[in-house]
Amino acid sequence: MSEDVSNEDVITERRGRLGLITLNRPHAINALTHGMVRAIASALEAWRDDSGVATVAIVGSGERGLCAGGDVVTLYDDTTKGDGLGAAAFWRDEYAMNAMIASYPKPYVAIQDGIVLGGGIGVSAHGSHRVVTERSKLGFPEVTIGYIPDVGATWLLSRAPGELGTRLALSAETVGTADAILVGFADSFVPREKIPDLLSALEREEAGTVVALLSTEAPAGVLAEQRMWSDRAFSGGTVAEVVDRLHEVGTAEASALAQTIEAKSPLALAVTLESLRRARSLPNLEAALEQEYRVSRHSSASHDFAEGIRAQLIDKDRNPHWKPVAHADVTTADVAAFFTVPSDGDLTLARSASKETP
Numbered sequence: 001m002s003e004d005v006s007n008e009d010v011i012t013e014r015r016g017r018l019g020l021i022t023l024n025r026p027h028a029i030n031a032l033t034h035g036m037v038r039a040i041a042s043a044l045e046a047w048r049d050d051s052g053v054a055t056v057a058i059v060g061s062g063e064r065g066l067c068a069g070g071d072v073v074t075l076y077d078d079t080t081k082g083d084g085l086g087a088a089a090f091w092r093d094e095y096a097m098n099a100m101i102a103s104y105p106k107p108y109v110a111i112q113d114g115i116v117l118g119g120g121i122g123v124s125a126h127g128s129h130r131v132v133t134e135r136s137k138l139g140f141p142e143v144t145i146g147y148i149p150d151v152g153a154t155w156l157l158s159r160a161p162g163e164l165g166t167r168l169a170l171s172a173e174t175v176g177t178a179d180a181i182l183v184g185f186a187d188s189f190v191p192r193e194k195i196p197d198l199l200s201a202l203e204r205e206e207a208g209t210v211v212a213l214l215s216t217e218a219p220a221g222v223l224a225e226q227r228m229w230s231d232r233a234f235s236g237g238t239v240a241e242v243v244d245r246l247h248e249v250g251t252a253e254a255s256a257l258a259q260t261i262e263a264k265s266p267l268a269l270a271v272t273l274e275s276l277r278r279a280r281s282l283p284n285l286e287a288a289l290e291q292e293y294r295v296s297r298h299s300s301a302s303h304d305f306a307e308g309i310r311a312q313l314i315d316k317d318r319n320p321h322w323k324p325v326a327h328a329d330v331t332t333a334d335v336a337a338f339f340t341v342p343s344d345g346d347l348t349l350a351r352s353a354s355k356e357t358p
Contacts, residue, residue: 040058101127
């Protein structure tokens with residue numbers, strides 16, 4: 001017998017020994033609002049010590065995907081028309097939720113079906129069992145709107161093989177099934193038609209056993225075969241150097257990547273590259289999230305964040321006017337300012353010893 005609770009945008013259910021979270025804003029590809037973040041955290045808190053719940057799973061409603069990220073238009077309104085403290089509160093609660101997922105004491109099964117972007121990776125890729133399907137498209141598109149990858153992105157991307165994480169952060173590419181597993185966003189491939197069977201089995205059986213039983217070999221990806229030139233190009237010390245190295249590769253794929261990056265915010269790209277480099281030396285996810293909070297607060301007050309959202313989501317002219325315009329005009333001081341303590345103070349998260357890097 002199931003015990004159902006609904007607050008419209010997030011539905012939580014008890015199905016046997018499974019606690020199921022369903023993101024329920026299909027018209028927005030389940031983009032996260034502050035209320036949704038709080039509802040997810042509340043469900044996790046309630047089930048943490050509930051002996052009747054052995055496994056937690058998260059899915060998205062509708063046909064398009066698990067989650068397209070955060071509700072950035074609301075964040076835009078708060079930072080351009082208000083004092084920005086509403087956005088700050090959202091990020092504080094969202095990042096705390098990301099850390100909670102990573103340290104959750106019970107199996108956390110994320111069904112990364114369809115579109116999974118930004119905040120969608122935040123509610124899924126920090127879990128213990130990350131499942132992709134043949135429809136999965138995962139990525140961090142933040143630099144496209146003049147923002148910087150967050151929700152633990154710098155932790156995940158800085159630990160991807162070689163420079164693949166740098167590539168995905170600067171290009172805002174989305175990746176499919178095999179590549180999502182390769183870079184560390186996911187663990188297992190389960191055909192979409194078997195997802196109902198997986199969820200049904202989780203009502204009775206252990207998560208690892210269920211996922212292993214239904215998993216199969218993922219369709220081929222593209223990143224592995226491009227590693228040699230990709231790693232060399234994206235190991236560049238600056239964004240301009242990365243772009244130059246991509247042009248030097250001489251392949252259509254590398255040239256297309258260079259052109260894609262050149263269209264993004266030079267400032268957001270430079271801060272993103274610095275964020276990833278700094279994250280490599282951080283000891284745990286929580287430290288990365290705390291760094292991301294500083295960057296997010298400063299980014300939300302920047303010209304390029306407002307301009308990127310205007311161009312992509314408000315006016316939809318797809319013609320942002322970045323400031324500065326050129327990579328050469330982004331100074332070291334410009335980038336360093338994003339890593340200073342914000343006006344509302346730092347985010348401080350409890351540490352999970354099991355997540356420490358040796």
